[in-house]
Amino acid sequence: MIREGSETVQPAHRSDGRSLSAPVYLDRVALLAIATVVALVVLHEWDPFGASRAGERNRLRELEDLVAGEAWTLAAQRGSALLERHYTEPRVHWLMSQVQRGNGLPDFGLQHLVIAAMPREGDMPLLFAEPSADALRRELVAYESAFADGKVRRERLLRMVRVQAALGAWEAVGDAMASIAAEGGGTASIAETAFAAALLGLTPEAWRSRGLPAAWAGPLCSGGGARVVSAESLGISGREIGVLAGGAGTGGRSLFVVGDAVRPAPAGIAWQLIAIDPGSGAVLKEGAVDLSGPSGHAELLDDWLRGLPEPVLIAGAASDAATASAPAEARQALRAALAVEGIPSRRGRRAYAFVAMRSKSTARATQTAAPGSDWPAMLLCRPERDP
Amino acid sequence: MTAAWGMAALERYLLYVTVASLPLQALTVIPGTGVTVTKAAGGLLVVTALLRRLVAGKRPGRPSGIDVAIALFAAACAAAAFWSGDPTASRGALLGLVQYAAVYYGVVLAAGEPETLRRVPALLVVGCALSGFGALSALVFGAPAPTVDAPVIGTTIRRICYGLTDGNEQALFLLFGFGLLLHCRELHAGKRLPWAALSGAGILGGLALTMSRTGWLCGAALVGVRALAGRRSWRVLIGGAIVLAVTAGGVLAVRPDVGEAMRRRALQGIVTGDASIASRVVHYAKAAEQAAAGGMTGHGLMTAERVAGGYATPLGEPMHVTVHNVPYIVWIETGWLGLLAYLWLWANVIGLAWTAASRERRGASGEGPSEGVTRGCATGWASVAATYGVFSLVMPFLYRSSLAVLLGCAVAAWRSEAGGGGGSDRGRGLE
Structure with missing residues (x-):
């Protein structure tokens, strides 16, 4: 008899009267079968024949x-x-x-x-x-x-x-750029140079050390769909603010340019944000907010923005993966908090950059989306050179 | 005598390899061949089982109990292949189904002996546990290389599987192992409890990482059924709860993001709207029209994807998926005849399982004799059939040799419990 819980039960038995409730152990044949399967799994992992097709x-x-x-x-x-x-x-x-x-x-x-x-x-x-x-x-x-x-x-x-x-x-790059660069000017701002370098898979330092001509930067940025807006229209004066939202087409890197400083940021599924004092140009806060979850987007954004003085400039870079994983609620939360519009659809797989000015809990923003999956979104807020 | 013993041992070995490799099929490819050991062993098993009985001068086997239903379904499939809109694809599919039928009968023969049948659930559980621990190790240590490591489409939720190339199919096999582990007393009785706990931890961990919501729901249902099964099996349930808590605690301690991913996956349909559910509803509605248009013999075997794959969502986006519902696929491909035969086959399977499980329950409570293999075995296999039945309503898993293997094992167990004889040698042991 076997007691199970508070109930007494009979062991099962075969017609020959032998109880079959006694434990049955894996015999040698069964162990050999398991060893065969394990050996094949190990062979697959090791793959000495290069035949893995799993x-x-x-x-x-x-x-x-x-x-x-x-x-x-x-x-x-x-x-x-x-x-x-x-x-x-x-x-x-x-x-x-x-x-x-x-x-x-x-x-x-x-x-x-x-x-x-x-x-x-x-x-x-x-x-x-x-x-x-x-x-x-x-x-x-x-x-x-x-x-x-x-x-x-x-x-x-x-x-x-x-x-x-x-x-x-x-050499081939030089030949190709020669015809295009003739259309542009001979100078480039720090943001333009940083953006152009990113488009060619370089850092700004590598751009300079290679001695690449400044005349390439403008055509590369404009050819890549960079949006240039007046900094003054956003209430910024005297300095350039640039946002490059990268992704798979930039090797997984985004960039923020504030005045003379270039700040790289990862282009993952999180939205990269940076808070800037519009008067002094000082960076007040920078970080990432993951808006790919199913809920709580508004709270996440409020948490990030809490404690920032106003007016404050918020620059943001969302990679192709970030826009592809942001649900409708996240877009609504971004609209409500930062007044951004035109975030690419989830199926679009395009990066997105914005700069928003928050003042007295209201915001106005300017933004741009990448022209294709292989391009970053580039936004340049440039002071008027000849006011 | 030696040759007979050798052939019997070979038959058992092939059956065990076939069953143990089921949850790991994609990883058990015989080097240099591209053929999985599951298929190779299954084919050899059919040959060995027949040869062994012919050499011994015995009949190849007795009816398995659902043979008329199988024959009717085969006839419907043959008719569908004959009047198919894609004769080449249908002929190939029909040949595949004939092979599956051969594997089924081979397994029924080989698994008919009680000593063999008693060990089969353990083999499947071992395979499932290896699969689960492989997935957990891939998550925590980054090795071994999983067979699936990709986000659930349209999300950033990471899905990891080790053994099969589809997350939901992996979940299905893990649930088969889980159901047997819960019900077959031999798998968790006495000193085997620690091994059962270890296997359960691997299976539940693997199930969690498949991110299969159907799998999670079925897992919860299996536990619920076990709790309500009549026998107050507090030991199993408390042990299971401890295993679950320890596994979950361990995984979450190392990778807290898994808990968040699971929460998001679970809430996906509730909070954000779920395209996978919506697309199924759209697809079912459209597929019904196509299936009805197929008439008595349908559009032909292996045509469901072509017939019902070109649909678009209400937004006009092409779906490029097959119908995620096996009865629908059967209806589309084999028409009304095939659907009725398929339902009749299921009715036979349910009848066999019900009889065996009832008899097992009476035997276990001392109300009647039991000629069963081991307590809980028939119910365990019934849970396997029920799990597949639920999965088949939302997934397209039809053309799978593994299902023939498992049906063979289940029928052998039920026939043994019901006293009908699972195979030609039932009760005689090994010669």
Whole structure:
């Protein structure tokens, strides 16, 4: 008899009368079976034969097979699904570049190539092996052939310049920029230089140490859709405020420029905010607010803004991932607190930058969204040079 | 004698490998082949089971109890393949289903012996526990490489699985193991309680990381059913609560963000609106029209994605998904005949499970004799069938050889409990 709880129960038994409630241990055959399964799992992890085809890697290899077989339509479907889950993986973008080129959509493909080529910020772990520089170079050459019909438009050229810069082909960058830069002036502000450097995957210091001409900065920024507004219209005087909201297309980096100071910030799923005293230009507070959760957005923003003097200037940078993960409630909270409008839709995957002036608990703002997934959003609040 | 013993041992080994590898299929690919050990062992099992009985001069097997329903469903599938809108795809699918039927009968034969059948639940639980601990380790230590490590689409909620390539399917298999662990007394009785607790911790941890809301709900339902099952099994439930608390506490201590992610995932449908639920409703409504248009024999096997995959949401966005409901898929692909045969098959399965579980309960309470394998085994397998039944209403898992394996094990257990004989050698032990 076995007691279970307060109830007495009979053991189950077989027709031969033998009780079957006695514990049965895994016999040698069962242990051997478990050992077989464990051995195969270990082999998979170790992968001495390079034959692992599990999970996401399997899906990537399927995509690679489709690309190799030039099955562009199916590859576009599979690649899009893979990008939904692994938007920051350069290898997927490199494959999608080939897919979209194969589908006759080179402008879309080139956007993927830019993201694939951009240097990564920090130690972001990657699931898939990065495409080699040679592979990226071959892809770029394929675009040069595709655009050999003489219709190399400005935006195409700038994208190719960005890929060439990421690959270190500075001579080619110089050749390409020579025609564009002739249109711009010979000087650039600190913010313009910082933005242009970010577009080429450089820091402002690296831009200067390479001796890149200031004349490139303006065309790069304007070609990238930088929005320039009058600082005075926002109540700022005497100094430049710049916001570059980056993302996958800038290697995961955003930038704030306040006067002469350039402040890099990570371009993750959190919204990067910086509070500036409009009179002195002093940075009062900087930090990140994660608005990707399902609720409590208004409280998170209120917490961040609490204690700040007014008037105060709030500059914000939201990466493509941040706008893609902000629910409607978060957008409503941002509108209410900072009067920002036009935040890109969740499916849009575009970065977003704004500068808002808060005074007496009301706000007015100016903002801009990135022109494409491979571009950052760039906002320049520039003092009138000749008032 | 030696050869017979060897063949019997090989048959058991193949069955055990097939069952233990089910929750880890994507990781158990035989190197250099691209074939999972689950499929290879399942195929070999069919051959071995037949050969063994032919060599011994026995009949290959007795009816399994749901054979008429299987035959009717097979006929409906054959008709759907014959009048298919995509004959190539349908012929391939039909061939696959025939193979699954062979695997089912092979498993029923191999699992028919009580000593074998008693160990099968433990093998599945071990596989599930390995899967769960693999996912937990991937979360905490970053290794081994999970089979799924990606945000839930449209969110930033991270989903991790170790073993299968779909989070919901992984959750389904973890629930199979969980159901057996809760019900099969042999798995948690006496000195095996610590092992059961350890396995339960792995399974629950893995289940949490799948971020499958259907999985979580089914897990809670399994616990509820266990609590209300009639026997006041406080020991199991208190032990389970302790395991849950320790697992949750341990994971949250190391990775507090998991708790936040789970909270967000759970609230997703309530607070922010849920596209996955909305799209299912839209899809079901549209799929019904297409299914009805398929007539008696449907659009053909493996055509659901083509027939019902081009729908758009009310906003005009293409869905590019198959119908997340197995009865709907069966209806679309095999028409009214197939749907009726499928429902009849389920009715047979439920009848068999109900009879076995009732008999098991009477036997356990001393009201009647029991020829069962072990206490709780029939109910445990009934929980597996019920879990799949619920999942199949919101997920598209149909063409899976693993389901044939599990149905074979379940039917063998129920037949054994009901005294009908699970296979040709039931009760005779190994020769």
